[in-house]
Amino acid sequence: MTLFKQIALLLSLFLLTILTTVLILNFQSANKGVQDRLYEDAKNTATSLSLSLGSANGDLSMMSTMINANFDSGNYRNITLLDVDNIALYDRTIEGDITAIPEWFFNAIKIEAPIASANVSAGWSQVGILRVQSDATYAYKQLYAILIDLVISFCVIASLSLIIINLLIHAILRPLREVQKQASAVIRNEFIIQNTIPYTKEFKDVVLGMNNMVSKVKAMFDKGNEELKMHKELEYIDQNTSLKNRQYLIDRLPEYLKIDASSKGGINIIVALSGMIEANEKLGHQDVDKLFLKIADIFRSNSKIFKNSIVARINPTEFSLLLPDCTSEKGLGIAKDIYDNITNEIEESGLNKDETFVSLGLYAYNHTDTIAQLFSNSDNALAQAKFNKNNIHLVKTENINEVMGKEAWKKIINQALLKNRFNFVSWSVIDTRAKKLEHHVLSINLALDKSTSYSYAQFMAPAIQTGLSNNVYKNVVSMLFKTPDMILSHSTYSLRLPYEYLDMKETYEEIRELLKNKALPFKLIIEMPDKMVRKDSQHIKLYKDLFQKYGIEIGIFEFIGESDDYQYLQELRPVYIKAESSYFVNQSAQSLSALRLITDSISISLIAVGVMDMKTVDELEKKGIYIIQGLATEQIEI
Amino acid sequence: MFKLRVLILLSLLLVNTTFSSEDYVEKPLLDEIAQKYKVFAKKRFFLLQETLNSVKDKSDLEKLEAVNKFFNDVRYSSDMKIYNMRDYWATPWEFLGKDMGDCEDYVISKYFALKYLGIDYKKLFFTYVRSTKFKEPHMVLTYFETPRSEPLILDNNNHKIFSASQRKDLTPIYNFNGDVLNQIGKDTKKSHKKWDQLKLNMKRKKI
Numbered sequence: 001m002t003l004f005k006q007i008a009l010l011l012s013l014f015l016l017t018i019l020t021t022v023l024i025l026n027f028q029s030a031n032k033g034v035q036d037r038l039y040e041d042a043k044n045t046a047t048s049l050s051l052s053l054g055s056a057n058g059d060l061s062m063m064s065t066m067i068n069a070n071f072d073s074g075n076y077r078n079i080t081l082l083d084v085d086n087i088a089l090y091d092r093t094i095e096g097d098i099t100a101i102p103e104w105f106f107n108a109i110k111i112e113a114p115i116a117s118a119n120v121s122a123g124w125s126q127v128g129i130l131r132v133q134s135d136a137t138y139a140y141k142q143l144y145a146i147l148i149d150l151v152i153s154f155c156v157i158a159s160l161s162l163i164i165i166n167l168l169i170h171a172i173l174r175p176l177r178e179v180q181k182q183a184s185a186v187i188r189n190e191f192i193i194q195n196t197i198p199y200t201k202e203f204k205d206v207v208l209g210m211n212n213m214v215s216k217v218k219a220m221f222d223k224g225n226e227e228l229k230m231h232k233e234l235e236y237i238d239q240n241t242s243l244k245n246r247q248y249l250i251d252r253l254p255e256y257l258k259i260d261a262s263s264k265g266g267i268n269i270i271v272a273l274s275g276m277i278e279a280n281e282k283l284g285h286q287d288v289d290k291l292f293l294k295i296a297d298i299f300r301s302n303s304k305i306f307k308n309s310i311v312a313r314i315n316p317t318e319f320s321l322l323l324p325d326c327t328s329e330k331g332l333g334i335a336k337d338i339y340d341n342i343t344n345e346i347e348e349s350g351l352n353k354d355e356t357f358v359s360l361g362l363y364a365y366n367h368t369d370t371i372a373q374l375f376s377n378s379d380n381a382l383a384q385a386k387f388n389k390n391n392i393h394l395v396k397t398e399n400i401n402e403v404m405g406k407e408a409w410k411k412i413i414n415q416a417l418l419k420n421r422f423n424f425v426s427w428s429v430i431d432t433r434a435k436k437l438e439h440h441v442l443s444i445n446l447a448l449d450k451s452t453s454y455s456y457a458q459f460m461a462p463a464i465q466t467g468l469s470n471n472v473y474k475n476v477v478s479m480l481f482k483t484p485d486m487i488l489s490h491s492t493y494s495l496r497l498p499y500e501y502l503d504m505k506e507t508y509e510e511i512r513e514l515l516k517n518k519a520l521p522f523k524l525i526i527e528m529p530d531k532m533v534r535k536d537s538q539h540i541k542l543y544k545d546l547f548q549k550y551g552i553e554i555g556i557f558e559f560i561g562e563s564d565d566y567q568y569l570q571e572l573r574p575v576y577i578k579a580e581s582s583y584f585v586n587q588s589a590q591s592l593s594a595l596r597l598i599t600d601s602i603s604i605s606l607i608a609v610g611v612m613d614m615k616t617v618d619e620l621e622k623k624g625i626y627i628i629q630g631l632a633t634e635q636i637e638i
Numbered sequence: 639m640f641k642l643r644v645l646i647l648l649s650l651l652l653v654n655t656t657f658s659s660e661d662y663v664e665k666p667l668l669d670e671i672a673q674k675y676k677v678f679a680k681k682r683f684f685l686l687q688e689t690l691n692s693v694k695d696k697s698d699l700e701k702l703e704a705v706n707k708f709f710n711d712v713r714y715s716s717d718m719k720i721y722n723m724r725d726y727w728a729t730p731w732e733f734l735g736k737d738m739g740d741c742e743d744y745v746i747s748k749y750f751a752l753k754y755l756g757i758d759y760k761k762l763f764f765t766y767v768r769s770t771k772f773k774e775p776h777m778v779l780t781y782f783e784t785p786r787s788e789p790l791i792l793d794n795n796n797h798k799i800f801s802a803s804q805r806k807d808l809t810p811i812y813n814f815n816g817d818v819l820n821q822i823g824k825d826t827k828k829s830h831k832k833w834d835q836l837k838l839n840m841k842r843k844k845i
Contacts (some may be wrong), residue, residue, distance in 0.1 A: 052813055084785030117822040119763070121813035124802035126785050128762075129822060 004173050011165050016158060021152050030146045035111060042116035045070060045079075046132040050118035051248040053081070055131065058122040064090045067597035077113055077135045081120065083128040094135070101144040109143060111136040175203040184208050187601040189573045191218045217601050224597030225566045231591035232561055238313040240289055241296035247586060249312040249320055251560040253371045254580045254610070255531070256308075256324060260460045260469065261367040262500050263308070263324035267331035268363045268374055270382040271319040271338065272301070275356035282351060291349050295319075298341045302334050320378070328364050328394055334390045335360040359385040362394040368461060409462035410452075416446050417468070417475050423447050424479075424487055425456075429494070429607060430633045432617055433626040437638055438594070438607070439492035441523065441629060444476055473501040474510065484521050494525040496557055499532050508542055515550045525575060529554040533572055534563045544572055557609070559583070561591070566598050576605035576627070581616050584608050584625045592623055659742065662690055662754050663731065671845050675735040682734050686813045702781055702792060702799055709747050710797045715737045727836045731845040744794035745779045750782065760785075763792060763813040769795070771807040800818075 049070055056062040063081060071079050071092040081090045113136045120127040175198030185192040193215045194207050236248040256263060273295070280288050296311075303309040303321050310322040321338075323331065342358045365374050379396050385393035416422060426440040447453040463469045480487075480495065487493060501507055526547060533540050533556055547554055556569075557578040569577075577599065584592070584606070592602025599606060608620050611630035620628065663671070663683050672680035686708060695705040715738040717726040730747040733739040739747075745764050753759050761782050769776040772795075780789035780802070789802045802810070816833035 054812060066718065115822070117819045119813050119815060121763075121765075121810065124765075124780065124789050124810045124813075126782060126813060129818070129823065 003176065005024075005168060008153060008166060008169050011169070012162055015161050015165065019154055019158050019161070022323065023150050026150055027147060030150075031109070031111075031143060034139040035114065038111075038136065038139055038143070038458055039114040039116055041075065041472040042134045043118075044116065045076070045134075046116040046118035046130050049079075049132070050120045050130045052121055052129065053120045056122065058125065058127055060089055063120075063127075067092060074130060075135055076140070078115075078131070078133040080131045081128060082131065084126045085127075090457070100137075101140050105144050105147070106140060109140070111139050113139070125589060172200075175200060178500065179203060179206050179210070182207070182214070186210065186214065189570070191221075191570070221601040222600055223568060224594050226603065227594035228561065228566055228591065228598060228629075231564075231565065231588065231594055235588065235591055236562070241292050241313055243296050243299065243319070244310060244312040246312060246314040246320075248560075248562075249310055249314060249322065250371065250584050250586070251580070252310055252562075253322075253374065253460075254582075255558050256376065257365070257367055257369050257371060258324065259368065259457045260464060260498060262464075262498070263367060263559075264324065264461070264465055265364065265366040266306070266324040267326040267334075269321040269323065269331065269335055270314075270361040270363070270378045271321065271342075272359045272361075272382055273317045273342075273356070274386070275351075276317050279356045280350050281555055283349060287349060290350075294345045298338055298345070299588065302338055310315050311420070318382075322522040328362070328396060331362050331364065332392065332394055335362055336390075339390070339392060355389060359388075359391040360393075361385045362392065364394065364396045366397055366467075406462065406466060409459070410446060410466040410468065413446070413459060413463050413472065414464065415466045416448065416459075417471055420475070420479065421447050422475060422479060423453075426487070426493065427629070428512070428633050429627060429629045430638060431627050432621060432636055435638045437491075438605075438627055439494050442480075442487070442493050442495045444472075447524070460479055468629075469498070470501050470504060473497060474507075477511060478514060480521065480524075481518045484518070487522060492523040492525065494527050494555055499529045502532060502543070503539070504526060508546070511543075512546055513524070517545065519550075520552075523551075523553075525553045525555045527557045527578065530556050530559040530562070530577075533574075534568050535569050535570065539570070540568075540572060561587075561595060569598060569604065570602055572602055573602060576607050576608045578609050578629065581608040581611045581620060581625075581628070581630070584623050585616070585619045596624065646752060647725075647809055656705040660821075662687055662751065667731065667843055667845070670843075671731055671735050675845055677738050679735045679737065681753050682737060686734065686751070690751060694755060698757055698761075698783075699790075701752060701757060703789065705748050705751045705755070706799055707797070708791045709733075711752070712744070712747075714794065716740055725832075727832045729836065729839050729844050731843070735845055741794055742777045742832075745777050745792075745827070748779045750840075752779075757781075759815065759817045763789070763815050765789075765791075765813050766811040768811060770809060771795075775811075776808070778808065789801065 001170055014313055028593070049066065053063045056066065056112055067079050070076070076092075076094075078091070078093045079094075080088055083089050113134045115131050115133045117132075118130050120130050132385050134519050175196075178194055178196065182192050189442070193211050193214055193582060198204050236244055236251075238245045253259065256266075274289065279291070283291070296313075299311045299319060299321055303311050303323060304325040306545075308324050310320070312320045312322075314320050321334075323334070326334070339358055339360055343353055346353050346356050346358075359382060361378055361380070361384065361435055363374065363378040363381045365377070369377075377397065380393040381393050384395065385391050404607055423445045425443050425445050429438040429441060430436070431438050443456045445453050445455055446459045459473070460469065477495070477497070513533050526543075528540070528543070533554075544554060553575045554572060554577060555576045556572075556574045559577045559579040561579075587595070595606070598604075605627055605628040607629060608625050609629040610634040611617060611620065611628040613632055614635055617628060617632050617636075620626070663686075668680060669685055672681060676809065691703050693763070696704075701799065712733065717723050717740050720726075720736060720738055721728070721738075725742075727746060728736075728739055728743045729769055730750050733743045733747045735789045736840050742764070749759075749762050749764065752762060763780045763782065765780045767776050768774070776793075776795070778794075779792040780790045781792065786814045790799050791802055791805050791808065792799055793805070793808075796807075808815075814833070816830055817838065819833075820837075
């Protein structure tokens with residue numbers, strides 16, 4: 001219960017108690033007043049009637065008449081004349097007929113009209129005593145009217161008072177609401193500085209304290225951001241050519257070489273410059289550096305037509321051009337163009353083209369290759385190129401004899417989509433230091449029938465090739481929300497959604513509809529690619545707001561720290577960042593420290609994926625990375 | 639010399655007079671009366687006690703005679719003069735302490751003294767009468783041997799006790815006994831405004 005409600009309840013109860021007490025006391029006072037009045041009336045009658053009776057000289061018939069005359073006026077319940085021996089000489093009594101008031105009131109309020117007495121004498125002689133009791137009917141009516149008036153007054157006063165109390169508490173506690181808003185923001189790792197400082201001292205101290213704290217955390221984040229940006233430049237950029245370096249290429253490659261990569265393959269061209277020692281001797285370092293800049297421009301102009309291409313200087317004399325979705329023919333054409341242009345530049349710079357020359361090894365990679373295979377085959381192609389007449393050589397991997405052709409896969413996947421033949425499988429993400437399970441990562445299997453099933457790794461590549469991958473993801477997300485019982489454990493699950501799927505216009509609306517109709521019985525983290533969250537801020541904001549509304553958290557995967565500004569992490573506030581284990585292992589201490597400064601200040605966990613063995617676990621732990629995903633988790637007992 | 643004699647006489651009186659717990663006026667109250675109304679007032683109360691003691695075991699009539707005689711020696715004065723009020727019912731202690739009062743003050747003091755002597759209060763009534771001689775309202779104490787017998791009149795104007803039929807100068811108007819009415823109206827403890835105030839004053843020991 002909020003403090004506002006507690007105070008409002010307490011004050012309301014206090015007020016109602018006071019008002020009720022006042023009402024009761026008022027009613028009791030009125031009750032007493034009415035009863036006193038009953039007695040006074042009876043007493044007046046007793047005295048005056050007793051004097052009148054004295055004039056009857058003891059004549060009972062006359063006295064009875066006198067008593068009747070008084071009694072019949074209707075204001076008395078009882079008039080009794082007793083003789084000197086206390087024997088009733090004459091008695092008149094009526095039963096009260098109270099119809100003007102409700103029965104409950106009559107039963108609740110017992111009014112006993114007091115009896116007033118007076119001596120009656122005739123001359124010097126004693127006649128007896130006259131007893132008079134007033135009729136309580138009038139008192140009941142009067143009291144009931146008083147009660148109604150009091151209750152109406154009570155209701156009006158109580159309503160007005162409660163409204164005033166409510167307004168007052170609202171006014172007094174308004175600064176507290178701001179403080180609460182700020183505290184909630186801090187919990188959500190949002191940094192709000194409250195500019196309106198409350199007047200109340202306690203609230204003022206809290207606001208100033210929180211402002212101070214928020215400022216410090218914000219400064220910490222900004223410092224980390226600046227440092228990381230600075231380190232990233234050193235880490236990923238070749239200083240001479242401003243091209244990316246080998247580290248960058250290695251960190252980016254996992255995004256291209258994976259089962260569900262958006263591109264199924266392409267060409268990797270390794271360009272090697274020979275005779276650079278001689279060139280340096282002949283031209284000097286400065287002119288050679290200029291030559292490298294020109295060569296870099298040639299690479300850029302030839303690779304820019306390929307979306308997501310990477311041009312990197314992998315050592316002082318070798319460059320790599322990763323061209324996704326580039327065919328062998330196109331690759332050879334580009335290679336020829338590069339060769340000619342560089343050769344021209346060499347000649348124009350006054351160098352001997354037989355002494356200083358360029359070799360281009362082309363490797364037609366497949367997205368299922370490993371990084372080692374890519375480099376090995378590329379090197380092999382380069383080695384061959386150096387012996388070729390035109391210094392260009394293309395190596396192609398032999399096509400794997402697939403068990404099934406494209407059409408067969410298309411049929412299977414379509415069938416699975418139609419009959420909903422996908423099953424969820426999960427594996428663990430583990431904190432190696434705390435020895436505890438962080439969350440489960442969800443994946444899917446395709447179970448065609450009881451005896452035939454395909455793993456994600458088996459069916460996803462054909463799905464991409466046949467253009468069905470987005471349909472598969474659509475089905476998976478739908479399955480997650482429509483039949484959440486397929487996941488038994490009430491734990492935390494993460495689901496990775498690729499760029500292509502999230503980028504589709506209809507995806508947002510579909511997920512929104514699913515969320516609207518069904519609540520999940522487990523905590524869900526949707527993992528989004530770093531490439532998307534750092535670039536497509538408007539699109540991501542929509543997803544963020546949607547997920548936040550339904551308590552779904554966001555994780556980032558394929559992080560390589562490539563951004564120009566890490567502010568997007570603060571805006572998105574993911575629960576974790578997942579990066580390849582090699583990324584963390586190869587980071588410099590300064591760079592990782594800057595990243596930690598950012599993530600620690602807004603409580604983002606760092607998770608290493610693809611951790612295959614305990615050796616890597618040790619390396620990661622030395623770098624301060626304790627949460628891992630991959631085969632190594634099976635070797636850790638929790 | 640005279641003062642010395644008076645003091646010696648009073649001292650002897652004090653020694654000779656024994657007070658018991660049944661005294662009409664208890665000692666602490668008597669001391670307060672002496673303090674307020676000086677030593678002669680205290681003497682009057684000693685004499686009252688003596689008078690009451692002297693008839694304690696006598697007949698009702700002798701008690702009536704003694705009490706009537708004792709209080710009729712007190713001087714008459716109007717309430718306006720004494721209390722600056724038109725009508726005030728004084729307690730027996732105020733009446734004897736001041737040594738003056740009007741008709742109802744005599745009646746009150748006589749009533750409570752006779753009650754002290756053991757006379758049934760139901761036999762005694764405050765009777766409002768009209769004095770044909772003075773043509774003014776008056777109050778006397780009436781004594782009824784039985785409820786239906788002719789009452790005896792204890793009057794401060796006529797010092798001798800007569801039966802009602804012998805007092806042609808008095809016209810009876812209304813008999814009143816507060817104790818009787820109090821007994822009937824147990825719940826209210828109220829019966830008559832003047833009587834109720836008197837009882838309250840007596841309870842507070844107003845002197």
